[in-house]
Amino acid sequence: MSCKAGVRDVTMATIMVGLAASVPAHAELPEPVRAMIDAAIATGDETKVRTVTEIARATNPGDQEEIDAIVANFEARVAARKAAEAEAKVAQIRSAGMFDNWSGKGEFGAFRATGNSDNTGVTAGLTLDRQGIDWRHKLTGRVDYQRANGLTTREQYLARYEPNFNVSDNFYVYALAQYERDRFQGIAARYAVSGGMGYQALKEDDIQLSVKAGPAYRVTEFADGRNESRIAGLIGLDFDWNITEKLKLTQDTNAVAETGGSAVAIIDSRNTTLDLITGLDARINRSLTARFSYAVEYDSNPPPGAVQTDTLSRVTLIYDF
Numbered sequence: 438m439s440c441k442a443g444v445r446d447v448t449m450a451t452i453m454v455g456l457a458a459s460v461p462a463h464a465e466l467p468e469p470v471r472a473m474i475d476a477a478i479a480t481g482d483e484t485k486v487r488t489v490t491e492i493a494r495a496t497n498p499g500d501q502e503e504i505d506a507i508v509a510n511f512e513a514r515v516a517a518r519k520a521a522e523a524e525a526k527v528a529q530i531r532s533a534g535m536f537d538n539w540s541g542k543g544e545f546g547a548f549r550a551t552g553n554s555d556n557t558g559v560t561a562g563l564t565l566d567r568q569g570i571d572w573r574h575k576l577t578g579r580v581d582y583q584r585a586n587g588l589t590t591r592e593q594y595l596a597r598y599e600p601n602f603n604v605s606d607n608f609y610v611y612a613l614a615q616y617e618r619d620r621f622q623g624i625a626a627r628y629a630v631s632g633g634m635g636y637q638a639l640k641e642d643d644i645q646l647s648v649k650a651g652p653a654y655r656v657t658e659f660a661d662g663r664n665e666s667r668i669a670g671l672i673g674l675d676f677d678w679n680i681t682e683k684l685k686l687t688q689d690t691n692a693v694a695e696t697g698g699s700a701v702a703i704i705d706s707r708n709t710t711l712d713l714i715t716g717l718d719a720r721i722n723r724s725l726t727a728r729f730s731y732a733v734e735y736d737s738n739p740p741p742g743a744v745q746t747d748t749l750s751r752v753t754l755i756y757d758f
Contacts, residue, residue, distance in 0.1 A: 465503075466500045466503045467497065470496070470500075474489055474493060474504070486511055490504055490507070530570055531570070538569070539567045540565075540567075540568075541564060541565045541758050542562075542564045542757055542758070543561075543562070543563050543755070543756045544560070544561065544562040544728070544753045544754070545559070545560070545561050546751055546752050546754060547559060547560065547753070548560045549751075550581070550583075550591055550748070551747070552734075552744055552747030553622050553747055556583050556590045556591055557583065558582055558583025558584075560580065560582075560751050560753060561579070561580050562577075562578065562753075563577070564576070564577050571603045572601070572602055572603075573600065574598075574599075574600050575599045575600075575601075577595070577597040577598075577599075578595070579596075580593070580595075581749065593617075593619045593621075593622075594616075594618040594619075595615070596615070597613065597614070597615045599612065600612050601635065606637075607638075608634065608637075609635045609636075609637070610634060610635070611632065611633060611634070611635050612630075612631070612632045613632065614629075614630050615630075616628055620660055621743075622736065622739060622740070622743050623739060624659060624740070625658045625659060625660045626658040628655065629653055629654070629655040630653065631652065632651050632652070633671065634649065634650065635649035636649070643679040644678050644679070645676070645677045646674075646676050646677075647675045648673065649673040649675075650670070650672050651670070654667075655667055660740065661741075676688045682720075683720040684717070685718040686715075686716070686717055687714075687717075687718060687730075688714065688716070708737055710734075710735065710737070711734070712732070712733075712734055713732065714732040714733075716728055716730035717729050717730070724756055725755070725757075726754070727755075728751070728752070728755055729750075730750070732751070733748055734749070
């Protein structure tokens with residue numbers, strides 16, 4: 438090799454090293470992109486942050502690591518905040534008194550009845566609910582009443598208490614105590630108690646479904662003076678479907694003001710009763726909901742002079758408190 442060739446090789450190597458040193462190993466995230474990500478993070482909206490960072494990754498493929506680090510830091514802060522909020526909520530529930538943490542729904546409106554009576558009147562209901570860590574307590578009351586020309590033509594009362602205990606994420610144990618009165622169906626008073634197991638089959642944001650079953654004991658006092666007590670069985674189905682943000686389909690017997698739904702059948706050797714209420718709820722604002730519901734009340738062995746099936750259509754307003 439000649440001396441000139443050796444000098445030329447050394448010179449070219451020096452130039453290449455200088456060019457390599459002038460190129461940064463990792464280009465910093467452009468300021469406008471960082472400002473866009475920071476603005477999304479400032480909103481605290483996880484969906485918005487996810488959308489903006491996906492766009493940033495697509496338009497700045499060389500900055501994937503830096504964007505991933507920003508996202509990981511945001512997600513860690515969100516997770517820490519949620520964990521702190523959940524811990525605070527659990528502590529608040531554990532320290533709450535007997536009369537704390539109750540929520541409620543009140544309902545008032547009109548009904549149209551067919552069956553043992555054919556009339557229009559007023560309906561009112563109240564539901565109180567207390568949700569704990571493992572326990573849930575639910576109290577329900579309902580009245581349908583109509584009076585015309587000095588005579589009462591519809592008088593129906595219902596009161597129910599149902600505590601639930603969560604055994605696992607999907608299974609729970611329930612108890613039930615219920616009182617009802619319907620003179621026009623020939624029932625002066627009917628008492629029922631039940632207990633058993635329930636299963637939460639679906640628990641999504643927009644749809645929930647649970648079933649329950651257990652033995653029951655029922656005492657009926659008829660309007661003609663007869664009394665009857667029997668061992669029975671209870672089968673229940675609760676269903677909610679949020680069709681849209683403001684529209685919900687429900688099936689409900691637990692309470693006229695409840696946003697959930699259910700169908701309950703009590704079966705014994707001589708008589709089966711079925712209460713089924715289908716409702717459509719339209720939310721007006723945060724506290725007020727309009728509801729249309731259609732109820733079927735079936736008694737396979739009614740008192741003499743009464744028919745087996747009553748239907749009841751209700752149009753009501755529900756107030757959350």
